[in-house]
Amino acid sequence: MERKIRVLHVAEAAGGVERYLETLFKYSKDKVENILVCSQKYDYEKFKKIADRVIVLKMAHDIEPSSDIKVERTLRRIIKQLKPDIIYAHSSKAGAFARIADLGLNNKVIYNPHGWAFNMQQSAKKKEMYKWVEKISAHFCDKIVCISDAERESALREKICKPSKLQVIYNGIDLEEIEKTIPMRRAQLGIPEDAFVVGMVGRLSKQKAPDTFVKAAKLIKEKIPNAFFLMVGDGELRDQVEDLVNQYDLGSSFLITGWVDNPTAYMKIMDVGMLLSCWEGFGLVLPEYMACGVPIVATNVDAIPNIVKDGVNGMLVGKDDYHEAADKVIFLYKHFKAKQRLINAANDRIMNNYRGEFVAEKSFKLYKGIK
Template sequence: MNYMKNKRVTRKKEKHIKILYIIPSKTPTGPHIAILNMAIGISKNLKMKIFIITPKSFELNYKNYYEKLRESASIYEVSFKKQGILYWLSLAIKAFKLALSKHIDIIHTASLKILIPLGVICKLIPAKLILSLEGNPLYEMFEFSLFNRMIIILNWVIGMRLVDLILPCSKWLKSEMAQYPFLQDKLSFLHNPIDFERFQNAKPRGIRQEIGVPEKAPMILTVGRLHPVKDIETFLKAAEKTVKHHKNAWFVIVGDGPLRKNLENITKQLKISKHVVFTGFRHDVERFMAAADIYVMTSVYEPFGLVVAEAMAAGKPVIVTNVGGMPEIVGDAGLTVDARDVDALAEAMLKLLKDEELRRKLGEKARERIEKSFSAESVGERLVQIYGSLLKDERQ
């Protein structure tokens, strides 16, 4: 009791807010990229002190983010080859020791799997626990193994009750999560921030030549996992209709996943193989954005749409399905169509292909919208307010 009391007294005197970000994934994923962009967004605020726990491969796999954060954040690595029970235990122990020794105010993560140990740590220290939410865990868990589903359910039932604040990545997702009564008092929302400079200043650097797309041919791009939720099949069927009217159009699919072989077969069946490129997974997505003329997202479920925002930051006109959080990201700076509507998507593609001025205007509008509302700096300003408000009662 004396320790807790003394710790609170010490915090009243401290001028900095100390944030510990937990990045458990070895490979870059949307939720953890969003967390790192949040860290970048607050990194210039002198009242913030940033600490990050990551796997040992952070410098290599998250190179762009490491370069931007290495001067402003203290980075601590956890070394385990496999992300099994021992890895998660080691991560929790590292978080506890660091939170205790550095007097951490807030632990912020996007990982549901580690909520219970982080929640317990925050009660002991004490500190506040924030979860950034990129989707509805109960909807998304069915693609995981039985063991991982059990972990998700356990953290949903217990871990979510230990969280002080939940930040869904869109207003749409906030409304989805509000259907669960025990979460309603914990919900706010924060749009995912974008590494605006990375995409605004990107150059193609010969990417068309590398993948075999002619320099002057219109290039329509989509990026994402080759997974049913992304509905690349609709993209391909719309491409087939578009090619009939615009014979020099090319369609580039960046990403990999379980449906790749099936989608390549569909491309052959539609007789558009000469117009379609599958690149597999790439780290240099910004080069593709810079080279593209149009960006398309055909998802049937998309709580935010990080890649859409990145394409907009690159100044590209976008076509998205009218699902999830995408319409609130795009606003009036792009075109929306109903999910799985092949004819509507083909019509939207042709509309942009035929009107260069419309492409230019939408691209400019898209870039301005992202810079104003979705850049790391603009989202970071709101995040600082959220952190301050969460700690306000404790520090008064």
């Protein structure tokens, strides 16, 4: 029997990256020995069941020289000890950790930014800094995985590396897990059984524009009296979001769940799912909405139109345009057949593009190709 390829995954950011790794490990375990070095944000017990080995290191998300140096030294020791065939770094901070720790050791290194930092909404100075960091760091890895065509186009536009170093592997979802997920009961959440539930799953951060969701909610409620709004997630803007909800007198029709372990259980009770991001490297929640049979209203930015084709398998709106977002939701409320057409087309799209098995198969081919 052929020896499994030993891949040492390094991950600092949780959230979408964590869900990505869960799916990748599940569908690659027969051919790959997956070892995870992750931050303290990860659920150790959960990953212990799906990875061959899990090592937790205390990692800071922002730059903290003394803490970062300790992580680098420990990570370098781990690499020397475990002698992986491939080191696979996930997101920008882990990408820096892994590539610096491997200097002089000459392992094969793959880097997946899971969304370029220079595409984030921030100052021009910061964007330039991130571009130069990525350009320099690109010399110290063998392949860069882009999670969407838009991410690859960004890398080429900014001349991050030569085209041959870039490989597009779409994010994937665990359809098997989603299918067996039991929906939350509306009564359990205090949601009326006859409510038209409009939801958003994601971090309450500037990127995901939760304020735009609340502004759209105000307009939707005026036209759909039985509308109820469900935000699944948490984040640094929660207090501001709650203030806006109260300002618009939406408190009795609004629920913010905080972080949950099973977001798809909440998606399954939604009548419409929204993602109103200001920027987005992929948007893993989009194929998850599709798999749950939830029609989508999302912003027409970055990678989102690669996944959602306007009027075909979802509806797209302009960034920050809460009026248009509200109009699309109201349209779906009034037009059942149009809503069902979107759901059917979305189901076809995930079956052909975003299955977790596809991510594992393409990743394995990449490992074999550079090993």
